Amino acid sequence: MESNNNLIRLEDLKKIYKVGETQVNALSGVSYNIKEGDLVAIMGPSGSGKSTLMNIIGCLDRPTEGKYFLEGEEVSTLDKNKLARIRNKKIGFVFQTFNLLARTTALENTELPLLYSSTSKKEMMEMAYESLAIVGLKGRELHKTNQLSGGEQQRVAIARSLVNNPSLLLADEPTGNLDSKTGKEIMEIFKKLNSEKKITIILVTHDSEVAQITHRRIYLKDGQIIKEEQN
Numbered sequence: 001m002e003s004n005n006n007l008i009r010l011e012d013l014k015k016i017y018k019v020g021e022t023q024v025n026a027l028s029g030v031s032y033n034i035k036e037g038d039l040v041a042i043m044g045p046s047g048s049g050k051s052t053l054m055n056i057i058g059c060l061d062r063p064t065e066g067k068y069f070l071e072g073e074e075v076s077t078l079d080k081n082k083l084a085r086i087r088n089k090k091i092g093f094v095f096q097t098f099n100l101l102a103r104t105t106a107l108e109n110t111e112l113p114l115l116y117s118s119t120s121k122k123e124m125m126e127m128a129y130e131s132l133a134i135v136g137l138k139g140r141e142l143h144k145t146n147q148l149s150g151g152e153q154q155r156v157a158i159a160r161s162l163v164n165n166p167s168l169l170l171a172d173e174p175t176g177n178l179d180s181k182t183g184k185e186i187m188e189i190f191k192k193l194n195s196e197k198k199i200t201i202i203l204v205t206h207d208s209e210v211a212q213i214t215h216r217r218i219y220l221k222d223g224q225i226i227k228e229e230q231n
Helices: 050-057 080-090 106-114 121-134 150-162 180-196
Strands: 006-019 022-035 039-043 065-070 091-095 168-172 200-204 216-221 224-230
Touching: 006 050, 022 050, 022 200, 022 224, 039 050, 039 180, 050 168, 050 200, 080 091, 091 150, 106 121, 106 150, 121 150, 150 180, 168 180, 180 200
Parallel strands: 039 200, 039 216, 091 168, 168 200
Antiparallel strands: 006 022, 006 065, 216 224
């Protein structure tokens, strides 16, 4: 771990896509540090580079130029297999569309990240039950996804993201498919995970109300950070 408690260090990240003959600069030199236990929102209009930055931080993609350090390790140059291992061990993901398997139970969905580990079936179940209890789904573990409300499905997705005890949680528009009341309940879960479990959380959102719960907000435009706000 880095001595100054930076969980994430981004140094002059650039991401260039080729679309036919056109070159698209999705990120144009992003430098930023995120400390352990931070709660940060990434904001900006469509096409600002939010998703690209999230994909790089989540080890789903690599920058064209620049460096990305996670827990002191430079991960921007790692191959796909090593990135996959880091994703599985250190990063939890929550998406707008929940991404749950149909016709399977909340418990089975929560166990998914553990399937390719050396964890025993008994331990997997215990860890999944514990994760579901943390998000308020005790007693709903054996309900199938089609028997759960949207808010409950998102809670399952959060439980699944927590089951490996990640050091980083990435949430991409986590309230985008929910009504405002349910969205607030989901944001309270993130707030609690951050304050009580000390999990570092990064939210990508365009919703200023969602962003209000964070410690810091960074705004992207044209692939660059144009401002930062702190609570």
